[in-house]
Amino acid sequence: MIRTAAVLRKLAALTTAALLGVAVAPSTASATPDPKAPKEFVALGDVDPTIIQEMRYFTEHNFVGEPIDGYKKPMCILTRPAAKALHKAQAGLLKKGYSLKV
Numbered sequence: 001m002i003r004t005a006a007v008l009r010k011l012a013a014l015t016t017a018a019l020l021g022v023a024v025a026p027s028t029a030s031a032t033p034d035p036k037a038p039k040e041f042v043a044l045g046d047v048d049p050t051i052i053q054e055m056r057y058f059t060e061h062n063f064v065g066e067p068i069d070g071y072k073k074p075m076c077i078l079t080r081p082a083a084k085a086l087h088k089a090q091a092g093l094l095k096k097g098y099s100l101k102v
Contacts, residue, residue: 037077044076044102047083051090052101076102 037043044051055074056062078086090100 040079041077042080042083044078044083044086047080048087048090050094050099051086052099054101 044053053074053076055071055076057068058071058074060066062068086100086102093099
């Protein structure tokens, strides 16, 4: 009986140690941040939110009929000079009642 009790105590100690090890082990899962564009690129919506954006590669409404892999968000990314040029054109078009659509 004494031997059985000693074995049970060791088993309980090992089980507790194993459970604690699992409970305090660092998680290997981590959230990945959104990808960042190179610094010379900007989101068109940040430069001019009035320009209509229709990012078809993100949807099924494109030439292949299904979303294109790699497009995680419907966002237009351009070089800063290109976005500024579109903003300038948009300002003139809005005065005439029109809008750009990209």
